[in-house]
Amino acid sequence: MHPIERQLHSTQFLTSAQLYKQCPPDEGREVAFAGRSNAGKSSALNRLCSQKTLARTSKTPGRTQLLNFFDVAEDRRLVDLPGYGYAKVGAQTRQQWQKELDGYLSQRQSLAGLILLMDVRHPLKDFDHMLLDWGAKAEMPLHVLLTKADKLSYGAAKTTLMNVRKALKDHPGPLSLQLFSSTSGLGLEEAWDLIGQWLELDPATE
Numbered sequence: 001m002h003p004i005e006r007q008l009h010s011t012q013f014l015t016s017a018q019l020y021k022q023c024p025p026d027e028g029r030e031v032a033f034a035g036r037s038n039a040g041k042s043s044a045l046n047r048l049c050s051q052k053t054l055a056r057t058s059k060t061p062g063r064t065q066l067l068n069f070f071d072v073a074e075d076r077r078l079v080d081l082p083g084y085g086y087a088k089v090g091a092q093t094r095q096q097w098q099k100e101l102d103g104y105l106s107q108r109q110s111l112a113g114l115i116l117l118m119d120v121r122h123p124l125k126d127f128d129h130m131l132l133d134w135g136a137k138a139e140m141p142l143h144v145l146l147t148k149a150d151k152l153s154y155g156a157a158k159t160t161l162m163n164v165r166k167a168l169k170d171h172p173g174p175l176s177l178q179l180f181s182s183t184s185g186l187g188l189e190e191a192w193d194l195i196g197q198w199l200e201l202d203p204a205t206e
């Protein structure tokens with residue numbers, strides 16, 4: 001078993017925050033999952049933690065409407081962010097989420113890195129560019145998961161990976177990319193390695 005897989009397996013739900021000011025104390029390190037609605041953020045979080053129902057997933061975009069915090073270990077957290085681009089809620093609600101998400105991204109000191117999920121079939125939409133630009137400005141390490149890779153042939157998924165890599169070659173900050181599938185488990189090891197580094201988890205911890 002991958003040492004980080006073992007540690008993530010004991011991850012527990014900590015709290016939900018509707019507002020930035022309701023977030024848990026800004027201490028230690030955390031890694032957040034961002035991406036458009038329905039990109040597969042909650043599914044990736046569950047798969048990475050080998051738990052089926054840690055974060056709620058849904059066929060209907062817009063399931064995650066709060067910032068959800070999960071405790072991996074003391075002062076080590078994962079955060080499931082609400083998906084942008086969900087049209088079915090009212091404009092006012094959407095604006096409110098956006099404001100709280102912006103607050104989180106601009107103020108959160110413990111944020112060690114952002115995992116940006118994009119459906120491999122629809123990469124680099126406006127929202128993705130917005131987060132990429134924000135990451136560049138904030139000098140925030142970014143890691144892109146091209147998700148639902150099981151929906152394409154391996155060859156087609158690899159081609160998309162190469163194309164996205166090419167499109168982002170001039171990104172000024174730390175940026176890495178990989179294919180991922182919560183369904184098939186493709187890319188799990190690479191993602192575990194990265195989360196372990198960003199959260200500064202000791203691979204030797206039992």
Ligand SMILES: Nc1nc2c(ncn2[C@@H]2O[C@H](COP(=O)(O)OP(=O)(O)OP(=O)(O)O)[C@@H](O)[C@H]2O)c(=O)[nH]1
Pocket residue numbers: 035036037038039040041042043044056057058059060061062063064065082083084147148149150151180181182183184
């Ligand atoms: N085939 C396949 N389906 C996936 C994968 N990841 C997620 N899905 C499906 O995509 C849908 C959305 O997944 P979620 O994990 O809820 O997406 P989300 O990004 O958390 O969505 P919001 O909370 O609405 O922002 C669900 O029906 C999942 O079962 C994957 O790797 N492969």
Ligand SMILES: [Mg+2]
Pocket residue numbers: 041042043056057063064080083
């Ligand atoms: Mg979700």
